[in-house]
Every structure is written in C-alpha cells, then in structure tokens.
Amino acid sequence: MIKYSNQTRILVAVDCIILGFDGKDYKLLMVQRGFAPEKEKWSLMGGFLQPRESLDEAAVRILKQLTGLENVYLEQMHTFSSPNRDPVERVVGVVYMALIDIEKYERQINDDFHARWFLMKELPQLIFDHEEMVQMALNRLRYKAALHPILFELLPEKFTLPQLQALYEGLFDTKIDKRNFTRKLLSSKILTKKEEKDKSSSKKGAYFYSINEAIYRDNGQAMLNLIPRNEIPAATE
Amino acid sequence: MIKYSNQTRILVAVDCIILGFDGKDYKLLMVQRGFAPEKEKWSLMGGFLQPRESLDEAAVRILKQLTGLENVYLEQMHTFSSPNRDPVERVVGVVYMALIDIEKYERQINDDFHARWFLMKELPQLIFDHEEMVQMALNRLRYKAALHPILFELLPEKFTLPQLQALYEGLFDTKIDKRNFTRKLLSSKILTKKEEKDKSSSKKGAYFYSINEAIYRDNGQAMLNLIPRNEIPAATE
DNA sequence: CCAAAAGTGTTAATTGTACACCCATGA
C-alpha cells in the first residue's frame, strides 16, 4: 500500500516511572544506561515502540522485563517531544507511570539492566529530560491520589490502615489525623476488614484490610477527600 | 552522529480536538479528508510532527493554520497508538484539546481544508479512531471543568454569568441553580464585574465579567465545585 | 508494668443544596 510521502518518521520510546513504597519512603526504580552518550548514568526504564504493539502493550512489556510483574497499575501520563531531548537522534518519549508493590519486585530479573531503587528524595542525576518526567509524575500522582483511592496499588493485597496512611503522609509530606482518615476511608466502603492482624509493627497489631473489588470497580473513581483541602496541590496538565 | 540501530521509526501525528460553544451547543471543528482512504470523510484537524518542532509547537501550528487563532487554551490529552489505527501506514497520534472562542474563528482561513463546525450531538462518522478521541476529550473536559474554572476559555474576554452557566449546563447536560452557581463563582474572586451590560439576550441586560488574571494565574487550579457532586463524572486516565 | 502503636467519638465550622420572589426593560 502507498505510504504517506515526504514525512519524517521518528523513534517512539516508552519510559516507565516505576514507583514503590517501602513503608517509609517512596522509591523509584531506575536502570543504568549501558551505552553512550551518558553511559552509566541513571535512566527511567524504557524501550522503543515495536512495529506490532501499542504503547500500552509496550509499557506492559517493559515493566514485565524489568520487574517480572504483570497486572500492575499502569497509566499513560504524557508525551515528551522536544526535538533535542535525546542527543543521539530524535525520539518522542511516552511516559507511563506504574505503581507497584515493592515486595513483589523480583530482584533477579533486573540483573541485565543494572536496576536499582532510589529514594525519591535522593535521586541521582538522570539522563535527558527524565527528571522533568519524574516531577510531572509526582504532581499527577498527588493530584489524583488526593481525590481518588489509588495509593493502595503500592501495597500488598492485604494492608493496614496505618500503612495506607503512611503512604498519604509520605506523598503529601504532611500529617493526617488518623480519626478523620479512617472515617472517610471506611465510609466509602471500598475496604473490607479482615479478621487477621498485622503484628509486624506493633504489639497490639493492626487489622488487615483489602479492597472490596466490587465497589472499587464500580466506584473506583469516587471522590474521596482524604487529604485536607489546603494540602491538595494544583491540577496538572 | 551514530543513530539507534535496528529500530523502527514511526510517523507521529498531532490531532486537534477544537471545541467551541455557540451559546447553546458545543461544537467541534472538523475537516474533510482530501485523500484516500476514507477520502471526504470527516476528520479531526491534524498533521505530522515536523523534524524541528515539539508536539506543543505542532499543535499550535495546526490550530493556527486551521482557525487563524493563537494564544488559545491547548492541552495535550493522550497518545493513541494501536498499530492499525491508520490503514495507510502506522501513525502514532497525539491528541490535543483546544478550547476556543467560536466568534473569533476566521471563516476564510479554513477554505483550504473544507473545515466545518458540527454540533457535538450530531457528529458525522469520523475516520479511524477519531470518535474515541472525541469521547475521551469530552470526558476529560467534564472531569476537569467540574473542579476547575476553564470553560470560560470558550467565551469572549467579556462574558455574562448566564452565558457561563449555559456552558456548564451544556457540558453536563443538567440544570444548575443559578443562585448557587453565582455564589460559588463569585466567592472564588476570579471574576471581575464590569459596568457594562450585555443586552443581546434580554431586556434587562446581564453584567459582563472578565477573568481576574492575577487571581486566575495564582489560583487557576482552585477547586471550585460548580457542579453538584452527583453530576460529577468519574475520573479519566 | 510500661512503652508503643492502634483504635475510637464529639463538637464546631464550613460548605453545599434547595428553594422563590423581585427587578429592569424593550416591545
């Protein structure tokens, strides 16, 4: 078939912002670039869009390759396109954000890529425009998490309310009143209380909860003002 | 300089969803495709990303070409990438949404493109995945407009409260109580009342307002619950 | 028995919603 003539074809890359939470801090999984330029500097995990796959598929593929994980929260975020963002040749970069349970991450898988978790607070210098990508992702996540229940994507299937609260407090760098937090969360009905307790972080133990899938699917986008209004960040484009 | 080898380069297109409001209805500006396949079917205005421009620049260029307008509200929305979305050859499509004052649209400019405004309610069949793009844009706009003051981007610099309300009622297909609407809007301080009245739609006349740029810049992302909660749509990815 | 973390209730302030009448004017 005839093609579009006289147009420039461009490399399209998918870059994944893979976020985890270790109970205290947010972490970002990055890989060490194996080739020049900027060899051995740190980079988001990425790859080129292949002929027969969509961007979503590419993101899933890349995430699987690096972490061994599938069925992970993954969202297309923004496409970066400044003409010189990659000095080798022009590359349009589509950024995806993934929220993973850091415990499920399989250490061995990444050896090929020299992957490493960095504390979000202590990122090294990143290549190209990857810092801008990370900043945008954080802003988006803050915006979204302030209104919708998504942060538990960073926790195991069973988690405690104090864990969930730590997640919010870390992201917004603020203290939240646990009574208000608990009440709002429970009134949404998206959590199911288990019999079982987690005694790993206290003597008394905290009840485990899990997501009520039915309500979450129907109503996962429910507005849920877990963050006091004056802590909510501005919208992001 | 050495290039990335063995990778497939792909056409990147920018497609613009250009929204206007005629006082009663939302409208979408579309062009008639001038070549096969799907020749003479309707399409979003688009174009290929050029070697030396960013996507934002391409969107601005395309918008200018078609409408003659600059300095318009323009936002990158989503990138579409299914491998066969364009039957001619693979094209990754980055969608932008533009909100324009329909009155400023210059009719003569578009003659080359066979452009036409369609009522959002009465769209013709669109090419490729353009209908999906339009649906996503509408959802995004609803979501964003429910929380943030952006719809006046569709109105002239001076506008009346009834006009603004019509905009919200049209987008959400609902009636809004004008007392509550006015109070919320004015309490945000983003509007400045003019002396002047618009007598074009009533005998009494409605006061003109304009955006208070200072407050809007600082606080343009302010939460502003102009839409009753039960009318707010779900979040969009 | 005590330190450390989990769990729980009440009140006041703010915000949201429902509702109806008067006003100004051009025709």
Added chain:
DNA sequence: TCATGGGTGTACAATTAACACTTTTGG
C-alpha cells in the same frame, strides 16, 4: 403593561476539621 431573562437571600443538610483518651500486648 407585560413577558422575558437577570439578579438576589435564607435555612437546613452534609461534610470537614480539630481535638485526646483508652486499648492491647510483647518485652
């Protein structure tokens, strides 16, 4: 003078925010 659309206020409901003490239990 009247039909049309514009402007305004109040009361009740719902949500949010601020606040501190008791419970459990492993060491």
